[in-house]
Amino acid sequence: MAALPRVLNVNVGVLGHIDSGKTALARALSTTGSTAAFDRAPQSRARGITLDLGFSCFRTALPPQLGPGPGELQFTLVDCPGHASLIRTIIGGAQIIDLMMLVIDVTKGMQTQSAECLVIGQIACQKMVVVLNKIDLLPEGKRQSAIEKMTKKMQKTLENTKFCGCPIVAVAAKPGGPEAPESENPLGVSELIEVLKSQAYLPSRDPSGNFLMAVDHCFSIKGQGTVMTGTILSGSVSLGDNVEIPALKVTKKVKSMQMFHTPVTYAMQGDRVGICVTQFDPKLLERGLVCTPESLHTIHAAIISLKKIQYFRGALQTKAKFHITVGHETVMGRVMFFSPAPADFNEEIQENAFDFEKDYLYQEEYLSKDSKSSEENKENDQSGEVQLPRQQWALLEFEKPVTCPKLCLVIGSKLDTDIHANTCRLAFHGVLLQGMEDKNYIETFLPKLKVYKLKHKEGQVERAMDDYSVIGRSLFKKETNIQIFVGLKVKLSTGEDGLIDSGFGQSGKFKIRIPDGLKPETKTLLTAASKKKSKAGKGDANKEDESSKNDSAQPVTITLLFKRYVFDTQKKMIQS
Numbered sequence: 001m002a003a004l005p006r007v008l009n010v011n012v013g014v015l016g017h018i019d020s021g022k023t024a025l026a027r028a029l030s031t032t033g034s035t036a037a038f039d040r041a042p043q044s045r046a047r048g049i050t051l052d053l054g055f056s057c058f059r060t061a062l063p064p065q066l067g068p069g070p071g072e073l074q075f076t077l078v079d080c081p082g083h084a085s086l087i088r089t090i091i092g093g094a095q096i097i098d099l100m101m102l103v104i105d106v107t108k109g110m111q112t113q114s115a116e117c118l119v120i121g122q123i124a125c126q127k128m129v130v131v132l133n134k135i136d137l138l139p140e141g142k143r144q145s146a147i148e149k150m151t152k153k154m155q156k157t158l159e160n161t162k163f164c165g166c167p168i169v170a171v172a173a174k175p176g177g178p179e180a181p182e183s184e185n186p187l188g189v190s191e192l193i194e195v196l197k198s199q200a201y202l203p204s205r206d207p208s209g210n211f212l213m214a215v216d217h218c219f220s221i222k223g224q225g226t227v228m229t230g231t232i233l234s235g236s237v238s239l240g241d242n243v244e245i246p247a248l249k250v251t252k253k254v255k256s257m258q259m260f261h262t263p264v265t266y267a268m269q270g271d272r273v274g275i276c277v278t279q280f281d282p283k284l285l286e287r288g289l290v291c292t293p294e295s296l297h298t299i300h301a302a303i304i305s306l307k308k309i310q311y312f313r314g315a316l317q318t319k320a321k322f323h324i325t326v327g328h329e330t331v332m333g334r335v336m337f338f339s340p341a342p343a344d345f346n347e348e349i350q351e352n353a354f355d356f357e358k359d360y361l362y363q364e365e366y367l368s369k370d371s372k373s374s375e376e377n378k379e380n381d382q383s384g385e386v387q388l389p390r391q392q393w394a395l396l397e398f399e400k401p402v403t404c405p406k407l408c409l410v411i412g413s414k415l416d417t418d419i420h421a422n423t424c425r426l427a428f429h430g431v432l433l434q435g436m437e438d439k440n441y442i443e444t445f446l447p448k449l450k451v452y453k454l455k456h457k458e459g460q461v462e463r464a465m466d467d468y469s470v471i472g473r474s475l476f477k478k479e480t481n482i483q484i485f486v487g488l489k490v491k492l493s494t495g496e497d498g499l500i501d502s503g504f505g506q507s508g509k510f511k512i513r514i515p516d517g518l519k520p521e522t523k524t525l526l527t528a529a530s531k532k533k534s535k536a537g538k539g540d541a542n543k544e545d546e547s548s549k550n551d552s553a554q555p556v557t558i559t560l561l562f563k564r565y566v567f568d569t570q571k572k573m574i575q576s
């Protein structure tokens with residue numbers, strides 16, 4: 001029997017600012033609509049905007065670069081919403097596509113959500129085609145030059161992104177706009193299809209690994225069961241397999257499967273498929289994941305490696321709250337940033353693993369060129385250059401548990417930013433390295449995380465007691481229990497090493513032992529200071545205060561440096 005013509009499926013995302021013409025373009029490109037195409041959902045029609053992912057497809061002959069022999073190339077279009085409040089759906093859509101079309105209204109150019117879609121594309125997509133839409137709105141005479149001008153502008157916008165040099169195609173998906181008759185032929189669409197074919201590539205479809213499918217629609221068929229349609233993100237599925245729906249905590253057997261109205265017995269990563277299982281209430285799972293039983297984990301906190309998104313204007317402060325998209329779910333979470341210890345700053349990046357043996361340095365904020373803490377680094381570093389580590393991490397603590405695959409994509413956003421503020425709300429992106437499934441992770445897990453804070457205390461030597469001990473002051477508050485500091489090393493500004501020996505008196509003073517003895521010049525300094533004090537301080541108490549004030553010019557200071565692990569329940573002070 002002749003081999004069935006191969007049908008290769010490439011998922012193409014249609015992203016862009018609201019009203020740029022994404023749905024009109026999807027309609028113009030597609031011949032076969034799926035159940036959820038073209039804003040058929042009642043609310044979309046009512047509000048005239050796309051509220052959810054719309055799927056449709058069209059087929060063309062297999063282009064030469066995809067290998068010999070009979071076959072077809074199927075483009076599955078994932079038409080994403082444009083409205084700023086639906087960015088989570090856009091992020092979900094962007095994770096199931098191989099190639100992205102960024103739709104730009106040629107009369108408006110880059111708009112706020114166009115920029116956010118570009119950011120999402122850089123994080124989640126390999127390839128992009130820019131579509132300048134609505135060219136019919138450009139007056140005939142000036143159309144070509146206006147298109148060239150916008151093309152140059154887009155090339156400039158893309159030049160330091162990974163999509164630099166990508167194809168830019170000018171079209172009119174619906175010339176004449178909403179009033180135009182259906183019969184009005186779109187402009188430039190066949191040229192766009194040729195460009196899409198030239199950009200099509202064989203995404204690494206890997207049928208091995210756990211089955212994971214992002215469900216975007218769910219509906220019941222009388223007498224058959226409940227159908228979940230979605231895109232397979234990893235692994236494969238066959239008739240009769242057991243699949244888990246983590247959100248409902250149920251496992252069901254696959255009764256039948258369809259791909260665009262054609263019954264199939266097998267589907268794998270990248271395919272878009274409808275799976276029918278025994279009856280359950282479809283309203284329970286409008287969106288969610290279906291997977292190999294037990295292959296996902298539900299986590300309360302996570303360690304991620306991350307990068308700040310360059311267009312994000314705000315600072316990334318530790319303890320701040322962000323909307324965190326983990327895989328296909330978005331929850332509120334609090335972040336704590338940390339970096340490699342200074343000695344490891346140039347350590348190679350560890351892509352998909354986290355080393356619990358290492359020490360990490362707590363950071364008040366994500367280190368970037370313009371962050372405050374980098375300023376301090378600049379001072380410490382002779383070159384005056386801001387030393388940034390190659391990799392940084394964050395501890396995320398979620399307000400409610402989230403179900404996700406391991407090593408999934410994470411995006412942090414400030415979605416409560418006013419959507420009319422023309423600013424990118426996407427703050428950072430990264431990879432989930434370690435999830436914490438135990439809700440008592442603070443006790444059971446975090447002590448393993450060796451993030452430390454450097455503590456730096458300064459005090460003064462009040463006077464020498466003898467050649468091997470001095471009295472120090474103003475290192476601790478009066479009420480501090482100095483006992484816990486006994487034995488810690490300190491450094492005098494004159495170079496001597498000392499050990500905190502005991503408390504001294506009641507006002508927070510303490511005795512320091514200098515094992516190698518005071519240097520002669522230190523003794524001279526201290527004697528001079530005490531002479532000055534005794535001269536000025538004779539009999540007159542206020543004078544004493546007076547002189548103790550210019551004690552602040554006291555020549556010999558004491559530095560106490562130690563580190564403390566943030567999650568060490570004993571709060572031990574450690575000195576290397």
Ligand SMILES: Nc1nc2c(ncn2[C@@H]2O[C@H](COP(=O)(O)OP(=O)(O)OP(=O)(O)O)[C@@H](O)[C@H]2O)c(=O)[nH]1
Pocket residue numbers: 016017018019020021022023024025048049050051080081082083133134135136137171172173174175176177178179
């Ligand atoms: N003149 C003209 N109007 C267009 C063209 N393409 C789309 N439109 C109109 O622009 C409006 C928005 O089109 P949609 O396709 O819904 O835009 P969208 O990007 O899908 O919108 P959202 O999904 O809500 O972000 C509609 O009134 C379309 O008729 C075009 O090429 N020319």
Ligand SMILES: [Mg+2]
Pocket residue numbers: 022023024049050079080081082
């Ligand atoms: Mg739309």
